[in-house]
Amino acid sequence: MSFYETLGKMWAKNNSLVCVGLDPDLSRIPDHLSGAKNPIFEFNRGIVDATADLVCAYKPQFAHYAAEGAETQLAMTIDYIHKTYPGVPVILDVKRGDIGSTAKMYAKEAFDRYGADALTVNPFLGGDSLTPFLENKDKGVVILCRTSNPGARDIQDLEVNGKKLYQVIAYKASYEWNYNSNVLLVVGATYPKELKEIRYIVGDIPLLVPGIGAQGGDTEAAVRNGLDSNGAGMIINSSRGIIYAGTGKNFADAARQAAEALRDEINRYR
Amino acid sequence: MSFYETLGKMWAKNNSLVCVGLDPDLSRIPDHLSGAKNPIFEFNRGIVDATADLVCAYKPQFAHYAAEGAETQLAMTIDYIHKTYPGVPVILDVKRGDIGSTAKMYAKEAFDRYGADALTVNPFLGGDSLTPFLENKDKGVVILCRTSNPGARDIQDLEVNGKKLYQVIAYKASYEWNYNSNVLLVVGATYPKELKEIRYIVGDIPLLVPGIGAQGGDTEAAVRNGLDSNGAGMIINSSRGIIYAGTGKNFADAARQAAEALRDEINRYR
Numbered sequence: 001m002s003f004y005e006t007l008g009k010m011w012a013k014n015n016s017l018v019c020v021g022l023d024p025d026l027s028r029i030p031d032h033l034s035g036a037k038n039p040i041f042e043f044n045r046g047i048v049d050a051t052a053d054l055v056c057a058y059k060p061q062f063a064h065y066a067a068e069g070a071e072t073q074l075a076m077t078i079d080y081i082h083k084t085y086p087g088v089p090v091i092l093d094v095k096r097g098d099i100g101s102t103a104k105m106y107a108k109e110a111f112d113r114y115g116a117d118a119l120t121v122n123p124f125l126g127g128d129s130l131t132p133f134l135e136n137k138d139k140g141v142v143i144l145c146r147t148s149n150p151g152a153r154d155i156q157d158l159e160v161n162g163k164k165l166y167q168v169i170a171y172k173a174s175y176e177w178n179y180n181s182n183v184l185l186v187v188g189a190t191y192p193k194e195l196k197e198i199r200y201i202v203g204d205i206p207l208l209v210p211g212i213g214a215q216g217g218d219t220e221a222a223v224r225n226g227l228d229s230n231g232a233g234m235i236i237n238s239s240r241g242i243i244y245a246g247t248g249k250n251f252a253d254a255a256r257q258a259a260e261a262l263r264d265e266i267n268r269y270r
Numbered sequence: 271m272s273f274y275e276t277l278g279k280m281w282a283k284n285n286s287l288v289c290v291g292l293d294p295d296l297s298r299i300p301d302h303l304s305g306a307k308n309p310i311f312e313f314n315r316g317i318v319d320a321t322a323d324l325v326c327a328y329k330p331q332f333a334h335y336a337a338e339g340a341e342t343q344l345a346m347t348i349d350y351i352h353k354t355y356p357g358v359p360v361i362l363d364v365k366r367g368d369i370g371s372t373a374k375m376y377a378k379e380a381f382d383r384y385g386a387d388a389l390t391v392n393p394f395l396g397g398d399s400l401t402p403f404l405e406n407k408d409k410g411v412v413i414l415c416r417t418s419n420p421g422a423r424d425i426q427d428l429e430v431n432g433k434k435l436y437q438v439i440a441y442k443a444s445y446e447w448n449y450n451s452n453v454l455l456v457v458g459a460t461y462p463k464e465l466k467e468i469r470y471i472v473g474d475i476p477l478l479v480p481g482i483g484a485q486g487g488d489t490e491a492a493v494r495n496g497l498d499s500n501g502a503g504m505i506i507n508s509s510r511g512i513i514y515a516g517t518g519k520n521f522a523d524a525a526r527q528a529a530e531a532l533r534d535e536i537n538r539y540r
Contacts, residue, residue: 063366105333
């Protein structure tokens with residue numbers, strides 16, 4: 001099944017555009033888990049069990065595992081999601097970008113080692129750096145277009161022949177790179193105007209939208225500007241706002257409440 | 271000691287601009303090592319022992335370890351270089367690029383977990399995504415500017431107000447991002463004209479130059495166009511051309527010969 005199909009089924013089944021970002025931070029994991037053999041995995045499992053019927057996807061952010069030497073717990077987390085909640089896709093947020101021969105190794109890492117359903121990539125190295133990912137027809141390739149951080153302006157907003165660089169990326173993604181119908185784009189919720197422009201350029205290509213919650217993005221503006229022609233088309237990510245909604249033993253319940261509230265808020269504007 | 275100082279000492283001590291890329295590929299490691307407990311580390315150790323007096327730096331490429339689940343062997347390799355050949359810097363080629371809070375985790379990974387002396391980063395997310403790396407005054411931050419692959423043209427050559435994007439990156443790197451004197455730039459040997467332009471823009475900022483050897487870059491053109499005002503300023507990387515120069519039990523000797531030949535060839539044009 002293609003990533004678009006997998007995602008479409010989950011949008012419908014859970015009536016949700018919410019993606020929970022699995023960005024565990026050992027300093028913020030509840031005390032009762034910190035002594036566990038695999039505290040990051042245990043934390044993630046609690047969050048996943050509490051939210052799997054409320055989301056369209058999960059997105060583990062690689063740095064949070066790499067900084068702690070927790071690659072095994074990352075693999076365990078993805079495996080757990082696939083076995084326990086089949087059909088819920090996992091987007092590995094690694095932002096890879098390298099020359100072709102190296103990109104092949106990164107594709108092997110994301111798809112073979114970790115079994116991710118999609119990954120994030122950086123387009124700065126150009127089309128040939130994306131090919132080793134794009135040729136995996138059943139996997140999603142989520143290309144950075146307009147990121148959620150303030151510094152996104154520095155490079156992504158530079159004007160190229162009357163267009164902004166992020167608009168050029170959106171055109172290339174739609175018309176050059178999506179030959180296997182497996183491209184998605186990252187567009188930050190913190191920039192609703194740009195989100196609208198990009199949606200206009202790319203048609204119904206799904207958008208991964210970070211920046212809600214801790215980063216300050218406005219949910220209503222993001223949803224109204226980012227929906228596709230079917231009232232879906234968005235993977236709206238919240239990490240800290242959901243996984244750290246509670247701090248003690250009830251962290252999972254608190255995460256469920258936060259995820260449910262976000263799902264309902266989003267659905268009000270669809 | 272700053273990364274510039276560390277590098278400058280090694281340029282002088284070994285009279286070499288050669289960087290050996292430690293990109294181990296399990297399918298190409300000599301048979302007699304493939305049964306070892308840590309075959310990647312053993313291979314790297316052989317290469318390092320054979321070349322440490324001929325190089326100015328080593329550059330392990332992260333994907334080659336990540337694809338095999340060999341993070342421990344990557345850490346062992348960097349640790350071995352530091353303990354056995356103190357003063358030889360290690361550049362971790364990870365091409366990180368993410369929002370600030372995530373970039374902090376990546377800085378922790380590169381500098382605390384792996385003890386790298388420098389890392390490569392992607393500038394697409396802008397200045398604030400580089401800050402968590404740049405604020406480590408003693409570490410080198412090697413920013414992608416004009417990469418060695420054919421697709422580099424797709425985005426990096428786009429024209430922005432009469433300049434190419436890679437030229438804009440070179441200006442920003444020199445005048446906005448180098449406040450701690452720890453910035454370097456990646457410029458592919460496969461594009462000698464661009465190398466010359468970038469050297470003109472950035473003055474004596476050191477350049478990491480991949481693309482010699484397997485990728486087809488011309489050594490003479492790269493050296494003549496890339497030297498700084500002191501006849502140094504370059505970290506010229508070769509990976510496959512050195513580490514796979516031989517295939518059997520004498521792989522390390524063959525690597526030494528290849529590294530020595532490259533060092534001498536480079537030095538002829540300095």
